[in-house]
Amino acid sequence: MAQRIAKQDFSEWYNSIIYKTEMVDQSPTRGCAVIRPYGYALWEAIQKEVDTQIKKVGVQNAYFPLLIPESFLKKEAEHIEGFAPELAVVTHGGGKELEEPYVVRPTSETIIYDSFSRWIKSYRDLPLKINQWANVIRWEMRSRPFLRTTEFLWQEGHTAHAGKEEALIFAKQILEIYRQLAEDFLAIPVITSEKTANERFPGAETTLTFEGLMQDGRALQMGTSHLLALSFPASFDVKFQDEAGAMQTPWCTSWAVTTRLIGAIVMVHGDTRGLVMPPKIAPIQVVIVPIGKVEQQPAVQAQAETIKADLEKAGIRVHIDNREERPGAKFFHWEERGVPLRIELGARDMESQQVVMVDRLADENAKQTVPWATLTQTVIDQLASLHTRLFDRAAQFRQDHWFKAETLADIAAKIEDAPGIYQTGWCGKTDCELELKTVKASVRCLWKTPEHKNCFACGAASTGDILVAKSY
Amino acid sequence: MAQRIAKQDFSEWYNSIIYKTEMVDQSPTRGCAVIRPYGYALWEAIQKEVDTQIKKVGVQNAYFPLLIPESFLKKEAEHIEGFAPELAVVTHGGGKELEEPYVVRPTSETIIYDSFSRWIKSYRDLPLKINQWANVIRWEMRSRPFLRTTEFLWQEGHTAHAGKEEALIFAKQILEIYRQLAEDFLAIPVITSEKTANERFPGAETTLTFEGLMQDGRALQMGTSHLLALSFPASFDVKFQDEAGAMQTPWCTSWAVTTRLIGAIVMVHGDTRGLVMPPKIAPIQVVIVPIGKVEQQPAVQAQAETIKADLEKAGIRVHIDNREERPGAKFFHWEERGVPLRIELGARDMESQQVVMVDRLADENAKQTVPWATLTQTVIDQLASLHTRLFDRAAQFRQDHWFKAETLADIAAKIEDAPGIYQTGWCGKTDCELELKTVKASVRCLWKTPEHKNCFACGAASTGDILVAKSY
Incomplete structure (x- = not known):
């Protein structure tokens, strides 16, 4: 996983x-x-x-x-x-x-x-x-x-x-x-x-x-x-x-x-398996990996090309990987590059008229079988779902790393072990803002919903909340 | 003209x-x-x-x-x-x-x-x-x-x-x-x-x-x-x-x-009236000039927008000129900028359901009347025709300015008054090529169809024709 x-x-x-x-x-x-x-x-x-x-x-x-x-x-x-x-x-x-x-x-x-x-x-x-x-x-x-x-x-x-x-x-x-x-x-x-x-x-x-x-x-x-x-x-x-x-x-x-x-x-x-490309910007949205040697599988090759053409007609960016490599090496290669969806197609699938589809965010073994007839729509839906799952995951991460702090000491005690966004109060003075250098952080921006009464640094009345973080 | x-x-x-x-x-x-x-x-x-x-x-x-x-x-x-x-x-x-x-x-x-x-x-x-x-x-x-x-x-x-x-x-x-x-x-x-x-x-x-x-x-x-x-x-x-x-x-x-x-x-x-944009690359392919004041002509405005939308549906780049200027000043403005086609639309045209169309290469007074019903197709055809006419005109110009010359003296005698492409023979030596500096010209390229037996400079056997011209 x-x-x-x-x-x-x-x-x-x-x-x-x-x-x-x-x-x-x-x-x-x-x-x-x-x-x-x-x-x-x-x-x-x-x-x-x-x-x-x-x-x-x-x-x-x-x-x-x-x-x-x-x-x-x-x-x-x-x-x-x-x-x-x-x-x-x-x-x-x-x-x-x-x-x-x-x-x-x-x-x-x-x-x-x-x-x-x-x-x-x-x-x-x-x-x-x-x-x-x-x-x-x-x-x-x-x-x-x-x-x-x-x-x-x-x-x-x-x-x-x-x-x-x-x-x-x-x-x-x-x-x-x-x-x-x-x-x-x-x-x-x-x-x-x-x-x-x-x-x-x-x-x-x-x-x-x-x-x-x-x-x-x-x-x-x-x-x-x-x-x-x-x-x-x-x-x-x-x-x-x-x-x-x-x-x-x-x-x-x-x-x-x-x-x-x-x-x-x-x-x-990204994750421990490599990049994860958001579907709308992914240079390759779907990679098709034909199973078996190119020259021995003309029917598989032809079907891969048909699927590619169908998907491209729907505006989807598709690549067929026909390199001389084992399937496992190819799977690893495209996972690391974060391609959203992988389609596997082998001799077995020709009779049942289906493909195996794997989603970049799924468990490695979570393979889904999709009939050719509904493949294009399934791909469209799955790419849309992947976008939403990526966004939601990142939003959840931000929520989990959004902390409230009253004072510089609060921030200092926590920000090394738990870096994230620290919402706090501020008097509006640059001198107080610069105190954040002591914890190697900075004010990222003002924050519209005030929840703090005092400046995190000098304790004077806050004129509005700020968001503090370590940054790039 | x-x-x-x-x-x-x-x-x-x-x-x-x-x-x-x-x-x-x-x-x-x-x-x-x-x-x-x-x-x-x-x-x-x-x-x-x-x-x-x-x-x-x-x-x-x-x-x-x-x-x-x-x-x-x-x-x-x-x-x-x-x-x-x-x-x-x-x-x-x-x-x-x-x-x-x-x-x-x-x-x-x-x-x-x-x-x-x-x-x-x-x-x-x-x-x-x-x-x-x-x-x-x-x-x-x-x-x-x-x-x-x-x-x-x-x-x-x-x-x-x-x-x-x-x-x-x-x-x-x-x-x-x-x-x-x-x-x-x-x-x-x-x-x-x-x-x-x-x-x-x-x-x-x-x-x-x-x-x-x-x-x-x-x-x-x-x-x-x-x-x-x-x-x-x-x-x-x-x-x-x-x-x-x-x-x-x-x-x-x-x-x-x-x-x-x-x-x-x-x-x-370009010509004495200004730029002439080749239709396929023209930033604006068709300019619509509504005749009469914007606020006094709601029906003309609405029709101009309808025509624009219809043309844009066909992939054509259209601009409506509603500036507060006299029509003549607008015509001059867009002619100078080389817009391929101008459409004029006034109150009179509303009843007859037509427009006046003027082609950038036509005489200033050569106005064409086009019914709304066939306008999109007429514009498509006219743009294609304009491309061909521009290409043909430039090709004819090149043919009229492509001269044959035997010697450097031939070129020198003519190139100032009649600049163009001078096809001649060449022995292949750089020293001879550099003689062209005396007439402020250079070899633009080798030419595939040899028609000259001797080098224009030294008179030795030609190894192939070259094209000579003054250049930018």
Whole structure:
């Protein structure tokens, strides 16, 4: 029976399984990993889903230069302070030392606002909703594939709106698109809420986040949506004439999800048998393993192809494994790669017109017999059920690891042995927030339902609950 | 009546139209342009088409680091010699000077072969077919949006095969995919052939190319597919055990198309009225212009929405222009942007249940009346016809600008006034090829049907015809 991963083994398990299943490879570039096809396929599926949803709310894709003049980053004081330690700098180009160095984009607000300053003249040009699919670089000393790498892939959305309320509503609309992506597509339950001032994006007035809880009890920030401070677009002279003829600065949002989501899929759903792919994003949803040698079983082969064609007609991603390997080795291979459903088909099944079907979450020996006639519908139902079971299991795990704490001492006494989400009260002061460093934890977000009267750190009146956790 | 662009006005026309139609914008990064949504939409369509076709021949997408250790490029002598003058170099990262600088990838053979050296062990691992969608940097002193920019977007495919013949067949298969993309999707007739040794990719044994002829008589290399010299993978220790147990170096291919294709679309099809979008790639295929004020014409609005929904059901991309502008200004706007078909719908048309339809290639006054009942089919037919007319027009232009020449003097006498493709004989020597610099032209490719007995430069026996042109 497959087990969840014990927290003391988690880090090693993660680092091992992503290499074994050929999702990533090492690279000669410090802090960077190669994303192999089995990992990249997940990113392609995420791209397709996010791209479809953001286009529905009027976002258009564009592309801005990778290299940003160093002086641009310095125009917004908070922004450069936040990113300076992480920059990669191009000092030479075309065989010469450059007069002004370029930084490789760590994010693109600065160069995009330069364009916005030309594209936006009047209220009629608003809202302006732009997104780019791109690579970014933030220098990392301690990297881990997908979760924290010097280079990563993302989409970065940038919008400008005439009013603050409208901009904030849009930032929340994007957060809702992200929530649906996580919960309905990746089967990962997430908390959506707001960051504290200390945890905000450098230059933002509000940072919204969605956070998942990994199997080792650590939280993962899976993506963010920001309302920028008005000073940020103003630094780049972005302004518009309103209906009354007055010049105003637009309110801007920016928002992103990254290849980090691939790490979340691995960390939330995996087990001691390997990866477990959420059905909607699984690169292969059904693997068919014909039993017996290919050349000796033409009828089995033909039937496998028929089943594949039928399933593909229903939009299901199917692979037939005809490698020269024993069936047991093939079963192990695809289980480790987390393929949701396996279909076994041998000579015996030809007469009875059925297959054996095994579900990735079932016990190893729980084999189900399914007649050919009802196979497509059974597969559709089973994939839907698997999505629900994965989501429910992760939601149950989160509920089991959601604790209430009154004081820092309460948290300190428990969080090492029982990592998870600690809900507590907070006075709103950053000094108190920073006390969490003593337990190597942080505020993941504010929490809407207050249940605590006092700040966990100073004991003063709480202004609202917060969720505290160790995090990636 | 719209005219083709005169060659003396061509460069100015190009630089003006791509800004006016909001395909690109200037950027603060030297040699780079911002690709705006109306330009980027073309790249998205190209991506989708190429991605679909290469996956059908077994290619899988992956992602490799942007930054390549400088030492990697130096492992292959020809390769570094070719790219050294164009490199952007990262010397500082994370606030420190790096021990070894990184170059921003100008192409990724070196870092990909490093991975191949680990992924390929046996003949069973071959063929290996990998592609990545990425940005690359090649420092440009004189840039022009889409055609030649310091940063550009592309796909780069990299494959490894057990045998040379198999690898060359695959490189040709990709060239055929590219030809179909150009001719069947972009309506651009292309010449597919082989480059001379002097024009090969640095490190390639064979470079295949597809070349289009622009309206000013200059050729554009639209993409290439290479068979790499065996020494290239060997420099990275890529090897496999063959069926007999012997260690061998695999034959590798690499191939790419870039955002340059967007420039080709503009330069081949545009006219004095602006862009002309080939129907299959047009971001908007049909624009509906309701005549009269939105709020005063609820029935016209409702009918416009019905027509849009009907056309969209047939897979057609439709936009309704309800801006507060005069109809004439709207017509001009969409003509300039090259939208293939315009539908006008006013109060008069409601009773007669018809629309007025105008085709982008027709005379300005050639309006066609189409009943609602047959509109969808008429639009489908008209779009197909427009594709054919665009292709045929470009093919006719190429035929009219394809000249035969015996000597360099023949070419020199004519090529300035009548730029185009000059077919001539060649002895095969690079020294003779380089004589073409005197007329600011180059060999675009070898030509399969020999018609000349002597080399255009030295007069020695020709070993085969070549196609000579001025080029981008």
